[in-house]
Amino acid sequence: MSISIKDVAKEAKVSIATVSRVLNGIEVVNEDTQKRVREAVEKLGYRPNIIARSLKTQRTRTIGILIPDISNSLYPEIVRGIEDVSSIYNYNIILCNSDMNLDKEKEYIYILKEKMVDGLLFMSNSLDEDVLEILQKLNMKTVLLETTAENKTIPNVTIDNVNASKEGVNKLISNGRRNILYIGDHKHALNASAYRFKGYEEGLNENNIKMSDDLICFCKPSLNNGYENVVKKIQEGISFDGIFCTCDELAIGAINALRDNNINVPNDCEVVGFNNTLLSSVFYPKLTTIDPSSYDLGSIGMRMLLKIINNENVENLNYVVSHTLIERESTR
Amino acid sequence: MSISIKDVAKEAKVSIATVSRVLNGIEVVNEDTQKRVREAVEKLGYRPNIIARSLKTQRTRTIGILIPDISNSLYPEIVRGIEDVSSIYNYNIILCNSDMNLDKEKEYIYILKEKMVDGLLFMSNSLDEDVLEILQKLNMKTVLLETTAENKTIPNVTIDNVNASKEGVNKLISNGRRNILYIGDHKHALNASAYRFKGYEEGLNENNIKMSDDLICFCKPSLNNGYENVVKKIQEGISFDGIFCTCDELAIGAINALRDNNINVPNDCEVVGFNNTLLSSVFYPKLTTIDPSSYDLGSIGMRMLLKIINNENVENLNYVVSHTLIERESTR
DNA sequence: CTGAAAGCGCTAACAT
DNA sequence: ATGTTAGCGCTTTCAG
Numbered sequence: 001m002s003i004s005i006k007d008v009a010k011e012a013k014v015s016i017a018t019v020s021r022v023l024n025g026i027e028v029v030n031e032d033t034q035k036r037v038r039e040a041v042e043k044l045g046y047r048p049n050i051i052a053r054s055l056k057t058q059r060t061r062t063i064g065i066l067i068p069d070i071s072n073s074l075y076p077e078i079v080r081g082i083e084d085v086s087s088i089y090n091y092n093i094i095l096c097n098s099d100m101n102l103d104k105e106k107e108y109i110y111i112l113k114e115k116m117v118d119g120l121l122f123m124s125n126s127l128d129e130d131v132l133e134i135l136q137k138l139n140m141k142t143v144l145l146e147t148t149a150e151n152k153t154i155p156n157v158t159i160d161n162v163n164a165s166k167e168g169v170n171k172l173i174s175n176g177r178r179n180i181l182y183i184g185d186h187k188h189a190l191n192a193s194a195y196r197f198k199g200y201e202e203g204l205n206e207n208n209i210k211m212s213d214d215l216i217c218f219c220k221p222s223l224n225n226g227y228e229n230v231v232k233k234i235q236e237g238i239s240f241d242g243i244f245c246t247c248d249e250l251a252i253g254a255i256n257a258l259r260d261n262n263i264n265v266p267n268d269c270e271v272v273g274f275n276n277t278l279l280s281s282v283f284y285p286k287l288t289t290i291d292p293s294s295y296d297l298g299s300i301g302m303r304m305l306l307k308i309i310n311n312e313n314v315e316n317l318n319y320v321v322s323h324t325l326i327e328r329e330s331t332r
Numbered sequence: 333m334s335i336s337i338k339d340v341a342k343e344a345k346v347s348i349a350t351v352s353r354v355l356n357g358i359e360v361v362n363e364d365t366q367k368r369v370r371e372a373v374e375k376l377g378y379r380p381n382i383i384a385r386s387l388k389t390q391r392t393r394t395i396g397i398l399i400p401d402i403s404n405s406l407y408p409e410i411v412r413g414i415e416d417v418s419s420i421y422n423y424n425i426i427l428c429n430s431d432m433n434l435d436k437e438k439e440y441i442y443i444l445k446e447k448m449v450d451g452l453l454f455m456s457n458s459l460d461e462d463v464l465e466i467l468q469k470l471n472m473k474t475v476l477l478e479t480t481a482e483n484k485t486i487p488n489v490t491i492d493n494v495n496a497s498k499e500g501v502n503k504l505i506s507n508g509r510r511n512i513l514y515i516g517d518h519k520h521a522l523n524a525s526a527y528r529f530k531g532y533e534e535g536l537n538e539n540n541i542k543m544s545d546d547l548i549c550f551c552k553p554s555l556n557n558g559y560e561n562v563v564k565k566i567q568e569g570i571s572f573d574g575i576f577c578t579c580d581e582l583a584i585g586a587i588n589a590l591r592d593n594n595i596n597v598p599n600d601c602e603v604v605g606f607n608n609t610l611l612s613s614v615f616y617p618k619l620t621t622i623d624p625s626s627y628d629l630g631s632i633g634m635r636m637l638l639k640i641i642n643n644e645n646v647e648n649l650n651y652v653v654s655h656t657l658i659e660r661e662s663t664r
Numbered sequence: 665c666t667g668a669a670a671g672c673g674c675t676a677a678c679a680t
Numbered sequence: 681a682t683g684t685t686a687g688c689g690c691t692t693t694c695a696g
Contacts, residue, residue: 076404095425268676352690386672387672
């Protein structure tokens, strides 16, 4: 067995209670005694057992992160934001990948509760009813990250997807583009994409451009879908001079299709992506895209969770982080 | 307080010991009693408190991952590999970012020990002496992931960097290239790069090509350094027809420089990268690169750690995962 | 086959 | 100012 508080007590010739007091900075202990204890701690190289402490205090200083998939380029930046602030406050993070699978989400929440995490940062397409129920049943302190929830009762931090994509579309329009292809998730999807589609819609409306079904491609986000949809539209003879995509992968796939069809970007067609993943600055031409401030999403979410854990007042339970349109080479 | 083993015991009219037995599958309990217990568990929605169990058993079924930076594209895939196998065996992972900062590495190791992780997956440029000492002092079960250690005593999983880069270089040579630029970390770096440089050296040697200092650029990995070094060589009038880079970012920067100087890839110059990050398949032209099997690195590392935790025999304490040369458009 | 009880390492109420 | 002790929720020996 490793060295415990008892050993320190013996070494310093005090009770374990006193050791505990000085370790927890409870300012009642005599200077001399404190010194003796600290010396004993030093001498023995003692480190408290946090598990034992947690059992007593019912707090682990560990939080859970439940995201779809860390190997998807959307998430690492967010997780880094979370971990940076958690480490400032002496918290650690248990990372879980759900693949947006409902069963996995549910199971992980139970497991995290068993491990007594102090709170949960949850991210998925949407917050399922079942998940919500479990969260409430387990009394799990949770903040939602960029996750659509019917029930706005759970604290959350998101970006303003409607306005973000409207800005992207407006960029295209202000550059004189009128026939703007939309490539993205279905508008009825239970996730951010629905809002992004709405932004597209509003952008057109506000500029008195009629929306055309011919210019709308609903599909799952992937390089290939970006490519295929553009090829299809070209083959169908549908003309367009701008493309708005709800993620960078789609945009890159789209540009690849344009290139293969000898359509110059940005001269013949401008393209705007979404997410500002590393890809977008590395791709040629460099992609104009919307930066959702992923790092902030994570760090602000973590700060909010911390407040909730500590029963502090949270001014804004529906925090919206700012986004930025990053203009690069795929637009003029 | 949430519902505990006592409540289940009361509900099932047995002792807590019996509840514990059925929960842990200790096959001595009467069928009927088992059934009663299970029903009580079900009825109350009981879930054991793992923290309490851990305090008793001295095992947490949690392991630590200490990597430089999850937001660097090298690591997410590895972490996913780790988490996938850890979840199979009912383990969870605490993720820590060290930024390769020695103090952070040391501090995190202490923290992870305090949280009683069952083991550690460690990844850095190299294993510092101090870190090694702490690991041993704390008796921390550790496996190193692609981390150079003078002391080969710690179990580790790596890739064969020498042969991997030799294959990359050989690809260039077999395509008729003779003047091959090397862009990468210094050969004396305490990390994988030293081996990658060695592979470059050996590749040339084995093909009777004299190595030239003019063709060697030592630098930190970044898009910009890839770009700048190529520009510099061009300005210096040094001629080359192939480039081998120790990471994809360097290679992409290099290709951008070639493009800006009207040098066609792959016709005038072929380029090979390293790591097969997502970038490499998205960039135009798609990058020929070496795939280090990141996912396997993680999953195999985790499996090895599990064996060590369970005191099982590990056949090979210096496991080498296989790599693959992925041929794409930046070579012929 | 089952129960009583000790104890994992710590904190905190209570006592002195 | 310091010590004694109960107890967090669980596992595991020891009795029976």
